[in-house]
Amino acid sequence: MPNPPRMRAAALTATALLVSALLAGCSDDDSGDEDLTAQELNWKDCPAPSQAQGGGGSPSPLPDDGTWQCATMKAPRDWDDPKGDTIDIELIRVRTSSEENRRIGSLIFNFGGPGGSGVTSLPSFADGFAKLRTRYDLVSFDPRGVGRSEPVRCENDQQLDAYFQQDATPDDADERTELMDSAKEFNAACEKNSEGMLPHVTTTEAARDLDLMRQVLGDDKLHYFGISYGTELGGVYAHLFPRNVGRAVFDAVVDPTTDPEQNALAQAAGFQLALDNFAEDCTSKTEGCPIGDTPQDVKDRIAKLLKGLDSKPIQGIFPRELTQTTATSGILQALYSKSFWEYLAQGLVQAYDGDGSALMRLADASTGRRENGEYSNIVPANVAINCADDKPRYTAEDVERRLPEFRAASNLFGDSLAWSMLSCTDWAVAGAADHPEVGAPGSAPILVVGNTGDPATPYEGARKMVQALGKGVGVEMTYKGQGHGAYNSKNKCVQDAVNGYLLDGKVPAAGTVCS
Template identity: 40%
Template sequence: MTRFARSLPLLTAGALLLTAACSAETRTEERPSPSPSAGDEPGGGGPEGADGGSAADAPVLDPLPEEIPADLQPYYEQELTWRGCPGVPGFQCAMLTVPLDYESVDPADDIQLTVTRARAGGADRLGALLMNPGGPGASAVEFAQDAANYIFPAEVREQYDMVGLDARGTGGSEPIECLTGPEMDATTQVDRTPDDEEEMQALLTAHEEFAAGCQANSGRLLEHISTIESARDMDVLRSVLGDERLHYVGFSYGTKLGAVYAGLFPQRVGHLVLDAAVDPRLSTLDLDREQAGGFETAFRSFAADCASRRSCPLGPEGGDDASANLLAFFAELDATPLETGQDRPLTESLATTGVAMALYSESLWSELRLALTAAMDDGDGAPLLALADAYNEREPDGSYGTTMFAFPAISCLDSPAATTTPEEVLAQLPDYEEASPTFGRDFAWATLLCGVWPVEPSGTPLTIPAAGADPILVIGTTRDPATPFAWAEGLADQLQSGILLTYDGDGHGAYGSDSCVDTVVNDYLLANTTPEEGASCP
């Protein structure tokens, strides 16, 4: 049984209230699939940063010294105690000890990270294959335990240990905690596209209360869950597992984590597959606007398919008409939420989340079409609420998964905020709406969360050349909703050994979904074969 789609939506940090945690892993009844984003024509302000600078101006991430510092040697030399994972046959679990702060190591502050593995089945073991499904915040442990059989073929499992490491602050690794289930229910129903001063203040207050809850319940950990620190944790695990080089498959945000690892430790890069890639050079503002454009592209692809069916709740024309009809439906919900058979009605915000959830994978389009029909034609909001709950990781008992909390905590720490006041959002609304007439307002207002975050960002946009690294395979999908194709081009371009594979298709991520892509990736992992420049699938 799969717990979520390959990788959670990698929405912007503010998207917590936009789509409930863009990076929250999407769940399907079939196989996992990476975060959504982008398309052929990502919207937004192009390569310009929030301060007017070009993405090319992002500082270079320099490698760390090859020699392991003395104060880190005990971590690199530790031995793990492996035990069977309850309820997961074939997998072992262990706890990895790492320093809370790599710049000021104090064993009294050490944290414990959850690791899982399934040993390679063949005699010609190539090493451990780490994986990360994205988010940020999705559980790599759960992903590895689910994905070993439905993404990775037997030939790969024969030669690699399947390994998942829950990044600090996520899953079973000192997870970030913020609000209770009832408090999250209230948060996810807040109007994310305010129409007046009162609604703007309500949204800002919701962001402030969420941020305060994270600070109160997570403490100092909030300062030390950056992508750079998680990449350093992966290098500790690489050493502990006995490998000289790191082999890795990352989806969505997991591509940023893998790229940062390559930038810090280029001499230790083995086989790296970065699918549904993120461009780490982009400012938060550019990422937000271009992701909004990605969801617009994905929605219009869905709407065209819907219009080709015998009955489509968005109308028979697709395009602008479908967008206008969806926005009219959202406006009706803004005035009068729909009944769902629960004590939680379908609000505009929850409906937007449900639609965004289904845009991550083409396999969910039929479910979205039926959910919209139920809501728009029959007044039944339950199916769309179910999609929103899956996206938000809301369980039937009313609890929420840790991704909802880890996603904004990591995102806000990694990058400076795009906006800090409602006035700044209002000034940027036209650009967002140009990038995405359907979702632009939601994306724009979501950016306020990092503006009230209680911890100053420790990160910044980065250029990652990873000079000297072995070939790194980057995959981009042309109509990916969460990670626009242009981001894959940007990442492959800045990595000196980056090789871009283009998948002409829909959905978030391609490996495990397309036989052509699967062949290229498996040949790379098993035979060290890289595709030619300009390679594409199908």
């Protein structure tokens, strides 16, 4: 994809950056206009997801007949003008499975992206959070600019097909010009088609929506589970409203101290580590590895495949071809979870035989494309939120100057992640800050869980988040595992610690290690 987006959960990840000026003078006072905090939500059966949310059918009841309900919350379009125009924020919930007297409150999830629809994600993952539902209503939402919450819109489906197949790693001046022109066209389409939302999708404003949500749901404290970019949103919330933080968990932790360039470089190393682990795992199996005899052989063959696709694509999903860019996207998507490794191996075997359909399906998952050719708005929302948050604007010369360092971090993924830094070049709205402010003195403890094998939010980010939250706030826990996140690995040690905190208020000892 030209100018691939820096996605924190569904594709490539990077740190969203916030404006310190907007944070100055903020306090723990209740958010927003009195009329908005007094609004009553009209919960009803959830409709089928919109195209922007990803399409499909309405969420099915849970095994115990727990039913999904959706509602729309009004929030200020511009939090600097809280009595001005409002926008709609779409929410979803399932009530607690236990008696009301055991209910703690609402547990609000953000699954990352930025740009992912919480309204569609929560039903998909709810089985994994059944234990938490014994004492909480499980709640999620589409952040502003996402899904049914005033979605950012850019190019149409046909244009996006072409956009994601173009060469994202230019080898000469002509290819570089094509990349830059394509990005400029995409960004101009976002400005034209998003009905003035681009200045109002910052993480700071989303954090203010969270506090309004807390009040409208009737909770004295915000109980929160943030994953990937959701950890950054949670950190910004804790900074703005430290005394309103209840029990909070950050999993797959974004480093709040890095700028987009530093984060992209860390990801290059993180995805390379994941690829190394995948190759080692494949070749260690007694039945043999179908894509190479040694870990280095596996990586060499993948490199040869990608190099060949740069000049000669193969058949993907008709009528699209698998290009170097789409193959790279598919490989990166598969490295997000160890459970996808077998599909990556199968996809590579097929690609070596000239069939790129499996790798293309993985790439489609990262860009929100359904089989019918329709795209969700995860990529437009991701780019818009990143660019509203990120102050730096990079040039092609900046990228070329740093390419050797990116290639040293990963000869397979370095170029792609380096060129992704151009995502916000020529964006219509100025970025807010170099990095988010997450210092939260006075907050309740926040459990911060880092995964040593996480490719998208490298492990070091957890420690940086703990330090940035401040003394006595962040409680660091380590999971020695693979993939993006820890709780969803189903590791008993991790889940017992997280459940013990959220359900019973038992804070794990700082430095707890699970493997």
